[in-house]
Amino acid sequence: MENWEGSPSGASSTARQSPVRPETLVIGGGIAGIQAALEIANAGEKVYLVEKSGTIGGHMAMFDKTFPTLDCAACILTPKMVEIAQHPNIDLLTLSQVTAVDGAPGNFSVTVEKKARQVTEADCIGCGMCAEQCPKSVPSEFDAGTGMRKAAYIPFPQAVPNKYLIDRENCLYAKNGKCKLCVGACPANCIDLDEEDATVSIAVGNIIVAVGFQVFDAARAENFGYGRFDNVITSLEFERLVNASGPTGGVLSLAVRDKRKRRVFLPESPKPEQVAIIHCVGSRDCNHNQWCSRVCCMYSLKFAHLVKEKLPDCEVFEFYIDMRAFGKGYEEFYDRIRGEGVHVVRGRTATVEGSGSKLKLRTEDIVNARLLEQELDMVILSVGLEPNAQAGELARMLGISVDHNKWFIESSMGAAPTETSNAGIHLAGACQGPKDIPDTVAQASDAAARVLRSILHGRAEPPLGSLLPRPGTTAVPALDQRSES
Ligand SMILES: Cc1cc2nc3c(=O)[nH]c(=O)nc-3n(C[C@H](O)[C@H](O)[C@H](O)COP(=O)(O)OP(=O)(O)OC[C@H]3O[C@@H](n4cnc5c(N)ncnc54)[C@H](O)[C@@H]3O)c2cc1C
Structure with a gap:
């Protein structure tokens, strides 16, 4: 020790x-x-x-x-x-x-x-040659699965420490002792695939x-179709899609399937014309977690603004139970978003289903005492926070x-x-x-x-x-x- x-x-x-x-x-x-x-x-x-x-x-x-x-x-x-x-x-x-x-x-x-990082921190120059040569790609945790990374990788460009590391669970050398391409590619000679913990x-x-915290697993709320419909996405996925450092360079586009039938987000893919944001997914719900996650109302309003900023003609809907805008400047932010032409509907959403190339959302609209059906291209699930x-x-x-x-x-x-x-x-x-x-x-x-x-x-x-x-x-x-x- x-x-x-x-x-x-x-x-x-x-x-x-x-x-x-x-x-x-x-x-x-x-x-x-x-x-x-x-x-x-x-x-x-x-x-x-x-x-x-x-x-x-x-x-x-x-x-x-x-x-x-x-x-x-x-x-x-x-x-x-x-x-x-x-x-x-x-x-x-x-x-x-x-x-x-x-x-x-x-x-x-x-x-x-x-x-073991298996890359000597002091010597790594962050050139990325190891990742370039690494043959193994897996979904990037940092991009919440919306993009891919290699088994030799840096979590994101501004990571601290700004050094590469080897993901042993996915490294081919760790699995079968056969690949050492990253070692050969490293100009600083600082990769040691045998380094131990x-x-x-x-x-x-x-x-x-x-x-x-960790976020609520959206697949548990089966009525919203996460995992069944490609364009039902979680809030963390949305954060990465609208981020300039994300997989689409900040372009908000619909998910498509690549040649290997994997769900991918590409900047050139079609853009959504109607987007819904469902609040309280996994929170304030006796089937899941009863607590209020406190940040979802506000980050959902932030999302509405970001969609409008990226796609001004896109119709945006917020489906909420109560609007909890409790902090300094929060109520004013809510007013601002309403002023941006976002449809704000009060009521608990029942289901999201597939309908041809579209999604169909069913919800109550408490204020107008009616049930609503809305066709959509993309649904964002505002998942709650869990311990x-x-x-x-x-x-x-x-x-x-x-x-x-x-x-x-x-x-x-x-x-x-x-x-x-x-x-x-x-x-x-x-x-x-x-x-x-x-x-x-x-x-x-x-x-x-x-x-x-x-x-x-x-x-x-x-x-x-x-x-x-x-x-x-x-x-x-x-x-x-x-x-x-
Ligand atoms: C989609 C989304 C959007 C949000 N947007 C906003 C916003 O716009 N404005 C706002 O004010 N708030 C926002 N929030 C809330 C914000 O994310 C939290 O307030 C903040 O991240 C809390 O920081 P933290 O350091 O407590 O936790 P975290 O950010 O979860 O950091 C915890 C750290 O601890 C590490 N860790 C975990 N377990 C261990 C362990 N056993 N040993 C060592 N390390 C460990 C983790 O890897 C992580 O680095 C948002 C939340 C979500 C989900």
Whole structure:
């Protein structure tokens, strides 16, 4: 096992009076983890940022524009990502996951499993020759499956680190030992297809959990035909299709089948003339998730604007249950979109079916007390946010709580919204519950401030929740059980 810096500090056993190690571990490199890491590092303290994928950026890196200001997402995020890569106080561990946490608040020892990149980061010049030669193509996760990537690849052009990596699950050499084309093509001679995973050990005083969310699997809402109809797409797919760095260069076109019968999006394909956006797919639905995902109304309105911007003559419909435009400038954004000629229909959508080359949507229209049928070329499903699939496992490892849905629980909603039931372990971003980017950033800065305070005071503060009497248990009860307890 490799020792990742740091010497042991004064041992501590109590949560209240621990001398606190100044190093902090941030788990998850989305906008929450990035913001928290930069706040702490810029205050002069050391941060280990552990990210499970090959790049930091999280979901925000996939977006074209952000509501309600329609700011370019990359213009906000990319400079922060670059700052992470260059910061002398930040050690970035990508392709890495925390597998064990021991010790006490103020002095945790953490084990991290680091997958082999099989490309030496320091030597890779990012020329892309390996990807050019690689014979294996698979759907790109970053493009939400709307485009392809090679088994030797870089997640996206602005990835941090801006280095290629080998996807061993799809690499032909890893599978049958036969292909080494990337090795021969690499001018920097920095590909080692036999490099093995490593275990890294780090010591930290505080931990910030920022592992974010995953989106609802649209195929589960069978009535909307995702997977059956090529032009029923998800919100993440739409984000990539309208993005200038996406597979169509930002041209919104209909899906077609290529020679191998694969669904592809090509800039030259026919354009949609009628597009519907269905809200609350997988959210506020007793068949799936009952919670409101909080961001879908707003990102759906953003989508309507983007369709109109790309295709001014396209008819756009929003089918919604309630319009939850709750944030600063959000109601005004809703007004703006209505002013752009978007049809806004209130009612729960029942089905999407195929009808020749068209789609047919059936919905209620509550305001006009009628049932509607609408022919369409493209349907966008505004899928909700779900807890990270690893949340339960991570919570057990860290000794903190998740509610019955698996969102991490804060120690006190009002007084300590980023602390957990375990001193020294904090929350940031959408892993605590669905959240937009402004709230995520504010919460990440709060988590960082609490870490800095504990370092400054030399104390791992006991969380507020743990001071409250809870007969029989130290765990915070599930959110929706609080009123009963
Ligand atoms: C389609 C869509 C459009 C949206 N548009 C907007 C918008 O316009 N404006 C807005 O304000 N909000 C928008 N949002 C919401 C926005 O995506 C979130 O607010 C934001 O991404 C939350 O950031 P996060 O860092 O908490 O989570 P994420 O972005 O999910 O990042 C989490 C990171 O943690 C990593 N990770 C996960 N598990 C582990 C692990 N075990 N170990 C290490 N790393 C791990 C992930 O790989 C990822 O990098 C949108 C959401 C969606 C779905």
